Amino acid sequence: MITNADITIFNKVVDKASRGHIFRPTVIRGVCFVHRFSRTGGTEEQTEDAYVIRIPLSATVNGSPAMDSYLPQELYSASVEGHWTIQKDDVILKGDSLSDVTEVRKSPLEHCLITNWQDDTTRGSEFVAHMRIGGV
Numbered sequence: 001m002i003t004n005a006d007i008t009i010f011n012k013v014v015d016k017a018s019r020g021h022i023f024r025p026t027v028i029r030g031v032c033f034v035h036r037f038s039r040t041g042g043t044e045e046q047t048e049d050a051y052v053i054r055i056p057l058s059a060t061v062n063g064s065p066a067m068d069s070y071l072p073q074e075l076y077s078a079s080v081e082g083h084w085t086i087q088k089d090d091v092i093l094k095g096d097s098l099s100d101v102t103e104v105r106k107s108p109l110e111h112c113l114i115t116n117w118q119d120d121t122t123r124g125s126e127f128v129a130h131m132r133i134g135g136v
Contacts, residue, residue, distance in 0.1 A: 001056045001128055005033035010091040010101045013080050023091065023101035026084035028066050030059045032130075033094050035110060051112040053092060053133040057126050067121065070131075086117045086133060112136055 010023035032054040037047045059066040061084065069083050076085035091101050094110040104111050112135030121129045 001032055003030045003032055005031055005094050006096045007031050007033060008093045008097050009084055011085055012090055024080060025098045026061060027096040028055060028059050028061055031055050049136060051135040055131040057129050086131060088114055090114045092135060
């Protein structure tokens with residue numbers, strides 16, 4: 001798989017102290033990041049940004065394999081420290097930034113909101129196995 005970017009994934013978690021949501025950033029190096037334009041229906045032709053991000057088994061977090069610190073969504077909330085996950089409405093930024101997610105949403109840098117994902121790590125060879133993320 002061709003890798004062309006590093007990303008920062010901002011995982012949304014509940015802050016027990018404030019009882020609100022906070023976003024925890026994790027920088028993942030060596031991913032495939034593709035920005036596409038999709039056409040939407042209706043009487044007028046409109047285009048919408050669409051993103052496809054693939055995180056291969058060779059991707060890293062802090063120099064270690066990224067999949068070593070990945071937790072499925074249902075296990076993540078109990079053990080967020082040192083881990084990351086993929087869940088709907090998380091934010092992905094192309095590039096490495098540990099800034100606040102509100103700054104990312106206002107920035108002109110490429111970023112997206114996760115709308116879907118799929119675990120493709122169990123099929124194919126280690127060179128093509130990946131986590132696939134779709135976003136807008």
